Amino acid sequence: MVDDIYRLKSSIALVYDDNILDVFLSNLREQFKIRVEYEEILDLLFSFDGEKTVNDVLKVYRNIDGDDLFDLISFLIKKNVLIKVDCEYPESFLSEQYRLVNFFEDYCSSTSDVIASLKLISTSNVMIVGLGAVGTWISESLIRSGLKNITLVDDDTVEFSNLHRQGMFFEEDIDKFKVDVLSENLCSVFPDVKINKIKDKLTSEFFSKYNDTYDLIINCADKPSVDETTRIIAKFCMKNKIPHIVGGGYNLHLTLIGQTVIPNRTACVMCFEKHLQKINDADLNGVKKLTRKNRRIGSFSPLSTIAASLATIDALKIVSGKYDRISNCNARIEFNVRERDIDKHLVEKNDDCEWCGNNGLYK
Numbered sequence: 001m002v003d004d005i006y007r008l009k010s011s012i013a014l015v016y017d018d019n020i021l022d023v024f025l026s027n028l029r030e031q032f033k034i035r036v037e038y039e040e041i042l043d044l045l046f047s048f049d050g051e052k053t054v055n056d057v058l059k060v061y062r063n064i065d066g067d068d069l070f071d072l073i074s075f076l077i078k079k080n081v082l083i084k085v086d087c088e089y090p091e092s093f094l095s096e097q098y099r100l101v102n103f104f105e106d107y108c109s110s111t112s113d114v115i116a117s118l119k120l121i122s123t124s125n126v127m128i129v130g131l132g133a134v135g136t137w138i139s140e141s142l143i144r145s146g147l148k149n150i151t152l153v154d155d156d157t158v159e160f161s162n163l164h165r166q167g168m169f170f171e172e173d174i175d176k177f178k179v180d181v182l183s184e185n186l187c188s189v190f191p192d193v194k195i196n197k198i199k200d201k202l203t204s205e206f207f208s209k210y211n212d213t214y215d216l217i218i219n220c221a222d223k224p225s226v227d228e229t230t231r232i233i234a235k236f237c238m239k240n241k242i243p244h245i246v247g248g249g250y251n252l253h254l255t256l257i258g259q260t261v262i263p264n265r266t267a268c269v270m271c272f273e274k275h276l277q278k279i280n281d282a283d284l285n286g287v288k289k290l291t292r293k294n295r296r297i298g299s300f301s302p303l304s305t306i307a308a309s310l311a312t313i314d315a316l317k318i319v320s321g322k323y324d325r326i327s328n329c330n331a332r333i334e335f336n337v338r339e340r341d342i343d344k345h346l347v348e349k350n351d352d353c354e355w356c357g358n359n360g361l362y363k
């Protein structure tokens, strides 16, 4: 460890008073305190500047015990306070993506880990099915976050009613195919992005035609229904062990944050379906049926962007390999825009599930 180089992360703030070191992790909105009986602790920690080795630091602070310092460094790495500088960031990372680098430093213990994570994002192939309000925002956010290979699926054209919710469509795009318009507009901002366009409906035969290697598939298609499109995608993904996300949606004043599924590690779509079916059956017991079949559900841009943003965050964690940081596994989340409440309904992976259970079809 003496030859290693560490850096105090730039988002960390420190206060030292009465032998208590108060550590604020601004990015993560976390704080912890530790007892440290060493008056020069702040100067010592700020000397981890990404250039000095541990040995250099020990030469300056001769009155500290080496083993105590090694223990402190190990502890602060685990707590996301220090990062090991085992290689330099490429210049392009710092000039173009320094905020993203800063964000990923919270998920990584070394600079080489940050570089590897961002490279994984840029080389992954993500399929987005359905370019409605949620799908377009997810596509744009992923590309702005460094994704360079994306497959866009939609057989629909831009309508006037899309413009109030979807950022990449303009009035002159009306009647053009959504995949063409979105591809063109995304490439005008990021010309090095490779976009594979599929103008086709999501039917049960879809993946026999488009069975490329995908690192993640996100379902944002709701025709004929979200349940139906999700099942088609989930079957293909479970069979091929591909992580998938149900992209979310909105219903009255609720935004539904769709679940993230890592095949055979988290609750699958069938685990959710069976679990929610039981709840719905119980809730609807004795309830009169609605007389209006085709209700027009309201929605506007803020609702779709909430669902899209939360799905994108999990998508980035998946394609960068940070599975332990995923937020939307084993849970169905509803965000009530009017009340500002978040309701998280937990759904456990079911060992008896007909898809992912011990004797399941996709085990």
Ligand SMILES: [Zn+2]
Binding pocket: 267, 268, 269, 270, 271, 272, 349, 350, 353, 354, 355, 356, 357
């Ligand atoms: Zn299951």
